[in-house]
Amino acid sequence: MSGRKPTITDVAALAGVSVAAVSKVVNGKGSISAATRERVLTAASKLQWTPSAAAVALRSAKTRAIGMVAKRSPDLLSADPHFSLLISGIEGELSPLGYGLLLHIVGEQPGPGEPDPEEAAYRRLADERRVDGVVLTESRIGDTRFELLRTLGVNAVLVGTPWRADPVPSVQATGLGSGIRAAVDHLVGHGHRRVAYVSGPEDRVHTVHRRRVFEDALAARGLAPSHSLVSDFTAAGAVDAISALLADRRRPTAVLFANDSMAVAGLSAARRLGVDVPGELSVIGHDDLPLGELVYPQLTTVRQDLVGLGRAAARVLLASLGEVDAEPVEVRPPELVVRESTGPAPDRT
Amino acid sequence: MSGRKPTITDVAALAGVSVAAVSKVVNGKGSISAATRERVLTAASKLQWTPSAAAVALRSAKTRAIGMVAKRSPDLLSADPHFSLLISGIEGELSPLGYGLLLHIVGEQPGPGEPDPEEAAYRRLADERRVDGVVLTESRIGDTRFELLRTLGVNAVLVGTPWRADPVPSVQATGLGSGIRAAVDHLVGHGHRRVAYVSGPEDRVHTVHRRRVFEDALAARGLAPSHSLVSDFTAAGAVDAISALLADRRRPTAVLFANDSMAVAGLSAARRLGVDVPGELSVIGHDDLPLGELVYPQLTTVRQDLVGLGRAAARVLLASLGEVDAEPVEVRPPELVVRESTGPAPDRT
DNA sequence: CTGAAAGCGCTAACAC
DNA sequence: GTGTTAGCGCTTTCAG
Numbered sequence: 001m002s003g004r005k006p007t008i009t010d011v012a013a014l015a016g017v018s019v020a021a022v023s024k025v026v027n028g029k030g031s032i033s034a035a036t037r038e039r040v041l042t043a044a045s046k047l048q049w050t051p052s053a054a055a056v057a058l059r060s061a062k063t064r065a066i067g068m069v070a071k072r073s074p075d076l077l078s079a080d081p082h083f084s085l086l087i088s089g090i091e092g093e094l095s096p097l098g099y100g101l102l103l104h105i106v107g108e109q110p111g112p113g114e115p116d117p118e119e120a121a122y123r124r125l126a127d128e129r130r131v132d133g134v135v136l137t138e139s140r141i142g143d144t145r146f147e148l149l150r151t152l153g154v155n156a157v158l159v160g161t162p163w164r165a166d167p168v169p170s171v172q173a174t175g176l177g178s179g180i181r182a183a184v185d186h187l188v189g190h191g192h193r194r195v196a197y198v199s200g201p202e203d204r205v206h207t208v209h210r211r212r213v214f215e216d217a218l219a220a221r222g223l224a225p226s227h228s229l230v231s232d233f234t235a236a237g238a239v240d241a242i243s244a245l246l247a248d249r250r251r252p253t254a255v256l257f258a259n260d261s262m263a264v265a266g267l268s269a270a271r272r273l274g275v276d277v278p279g280e281l282s283v284i285g286h287d288d289l290p291l292g293e294l295v296y297p298q299l300t301t302v303r304q305d306l307v308g309l310g311r312a313a314a315r316v317l318l319a320s321l322g323e324v325d326a327e328p329v330e331v332r333p334p335e336l337v338v339r340e341s342t343g344p345a346p347d348r349t
Numbered sequence: 350m351s352g353r354k355p356t357i358t359d360v361a362a363l364a365g366v367s368v369a370a371v372s373k374v375v376n377g378k379g380s381i382s383a384a385t386r387e388r389v390l391t392a393a394s395k396l397q398w399t400p401s402a403a404a405v406a407l408r409s410a411k412t413r414a415i416g417m418v419a420k421r422s423p424d425l426l427s428a429d430p431h432f433s434l435l436i437s438g439i440e441g442e443l444s445p446l447g448y449g450l451l452l453h454i455v456g457e458q459p460g461p462g463e464p465d466p467e468e469a470a471y472r473r474l475a476d477e478r479r480v481d482g483v484v485l486t487e488s489r490i491g492d493t494r495f496e497l498l499r500t501l502g503v504n505a506v507l508v509g510t511p512w513r514a515d516p517v518p519s520v521q522a523t524g525l526g527s528g529i530r531a532a533v534d535h536l537v538g539h540g541h542r543r544v545a546y547v548s549g550p551e552d553r554v555h556t557v558h559r560r561r562v563f564e565d566a567l568a569a570r571g572l573a574p575s576h577s578l579v580s581d582f583t584a585a586g587a588v589d590a591i592s593a594l595l596a597d598r599r600r601p602t603a604v605l606f607a608n609d610s611m612a613v614a615g616l617s618a619a620r621r622l623g624v625d626v627p628g629e630l631s632v633i634g635h636d637d638l639p640l641g642e643l644v645y646p647q648l649t650t651v652r653q654d655l656v657g658l659g660r661a662a663a664r665v666l667l668a669s670l671g672e673v674d675a676e677p678v679e680v681r682p683p684e685l686v687v688r689e690s691t692g693p694a695p696d697r698t
Numbered sequence: 699c700t701g702a703a704a705g706c707g708c709t710a711a712c713a714c
Numbered sequence: 715g716t717g718t719t720a721g722c723g724c725t726t727t728c729a730g
Contacts, residue, residue, distance in 0.1 A: 102450065
């Protein structure tokens with residue numbers, strides 16, 4: 001395409017040294033005199049040479065890439081912005097070290113007579129030796145991915161809470177639960193007594209965790225959930241949920257959703273049904289995606305430091321690869337962001 | 350980590366053939382007897398062997414990966430869901446062929462005394478020979494990326510309209526402009542006479558194109574834009590724009606935004622100012638991101654087949670790599686999706 | 699401190 | 715139809 005790409009040999013020749021010397025200076029290993037280093041460096045930059053990733057990978061068995069596979073339902077709605085933020089954080093740590101991020105998006109359905117696409121994706125990553133590690137998200141109850149990855153021999157780190165204290169590397173925010181507790185306090189402090197919860201899919205670890213935190217927080221104020229629904233992170237699910245809640249004679253005056261997309265969809269559905277938010281119903285989301293600020297009324301939500309989580313996950317992986325020291329990066333605790341979708345409970349009627 | 354990974358040699362030994370034979374069968378090249386093929390295949394599967402990506406890449410100078418670099422402003426708001434959809438389409442084509450997608454996210458700012466991070470990212474991808482091609486998005490006026498990529502010797506395909514008929518590979522929807530024209534017709538048909546346009550950043554090729562289509566469509570109905578604003582794809586920008594429009598004594602009765610995020614932000618801002626949508630103001634977005642269905646009122650928007658564009662881009666790249674035939678995949682033409690944010694023009698007062 | 703040499707796992711001529 | 719044999723570009727002992 002544009003002349004041959006220079007190789008280490010070219011650099012060595014131009015610098016008048018051996019290829020070994022060049023290798024040593026670019027890797028900072030072995031001992032090299034300042035003079036030689038200098039000559040190699042200038043030769044390299046003159047030739048615009050950068051080590052070939054493939055050669056390095058083959059020789060050193062390190063690809064300098066980490067992988068991520070995202071399982072996506074046809075309803076692209078939910079996970080998306082969540083992933084983007086996480087990826088931003090991950091990339092922020094990888095890029096400076098020259099690591100790449102290999103992304104795979106797989107469907108939910110195994111396709112007729114085929115293996116689980118998610119598992120297949122991890123296998124391929126491992127078998128082809130394309131990555132040095134992977135980051136997992138959306139911890140699931142009964143999650144088999146760690147086991148799989150372990151037998152495949154690839155490093156992994158989980159963003160979130162492991163399924164029952166599995167001894168797997170993972171990262172989570174400090175003070176987990178503080179945001180939801182603050183949300184409950186906010187609501188109760190505003191006179192709400194009937195507050196409902198709409199969770200995400202039940203196979204998610206965070207689903208049960210968040211609901212428990214919610215219930216405990218309410219209990220601490222001497223209350224119990226007015227309703228507790230399970231939904232699926234889709235818009236339709238949220239709409240169904242809100243319809244059910246509003247149809248109840250003793251309907252809630254406030255509802256917490258397990259993510260922002262559902263919260264916005266629910267909020268919109270309520271308004272469409274003629275229910276004023278926050279006048280008649282307060283709504284709180286979870287994650288603080290950009291979306292929440294765009295809508296009217298703006299969404300009160302539990303902010304999660306997604307970028308920080310991504311960053312932290314990358315650090316853990318990088319540390320296990322010996323690239324950085326294992327100093328954990330701090331992930332900001334979840335916090336309540338009060339905007340316009342919450343307010344005082346409506347007058348008792 | 351878990352026993353040594355099997356190599357082609359192991360497979361050859363187990364099958365009782367030469368490594369060349371194994372290579373031939375996995376690559377479908379050369380001539381191999383059915384019997385040998387069979388033995389190789391069983392040996393390979395017994396050993397769970399898959400060719401090492403690094404070895405293949407080094408030897409054949411093909412990485413079987415394509416790259417993408419996304420330039421992201423600190424305000425993550427805009428490009429996001431757009432990218433996710435594109436990526437879904439791209440991955441859909443890559444995965445079946447065993448290709449990977451290497452993603453890089455870079456900031457806008459060059460950092461003090463540093464080179465443009467975007468350019469640096471492309472250079473790294475090329476110099477390290479990490480990918481066989483890249484897909485570019487967000488065609489810019491005066492775009493230098495193609496030139497860069499050409500001198501770097503990497504295949505590239507653009508999603509969108511090239512900057513002034515550059516002879517670069519690109520994909521776009523058939524019937525470009527049809528969606529915006531339909532939007533204008535929809536509005537005018539509903540009695541709107543004062544319709545405004547809020548564009549994206551002026552350095553984008555699509556910005557000027559879409560605005561022209563808009564103006565031409567209006568002109569075809571004997572009208573001219575009531576206002577034409579330039580914004581920046583941020584929520585704040587959209588809010589400013591809508592405020593300016595509504596402050597005008599002769600304010601528009603309808604406004605088209607260059608993307609959905611701005612449209613939703615604008616729509617929300619209008620409502621916050623006490624302006625009813627669509628009663629007093631009709632709003633139309635662009636792209637049809639999931640977000641538009643979540644909000645209330647649901648957003649009328651110009652749908653763009655983002656997934657199809659991603660798919661098509663991947664095909665073009667794959668074709669230029671000789672992996673697939675160059676049959677262009679069809680990208681659905683843009684179409685107007687009428688929802689709740691548009692309606693009849695308010696009565697003249 | 700420096701260089702020669704042996705591969706990493708695989709593909710592609712080229713012989714047989 | 716099948717095997718032998720060079721490397722691809724780099725890292726890493728191991729002598730000097």
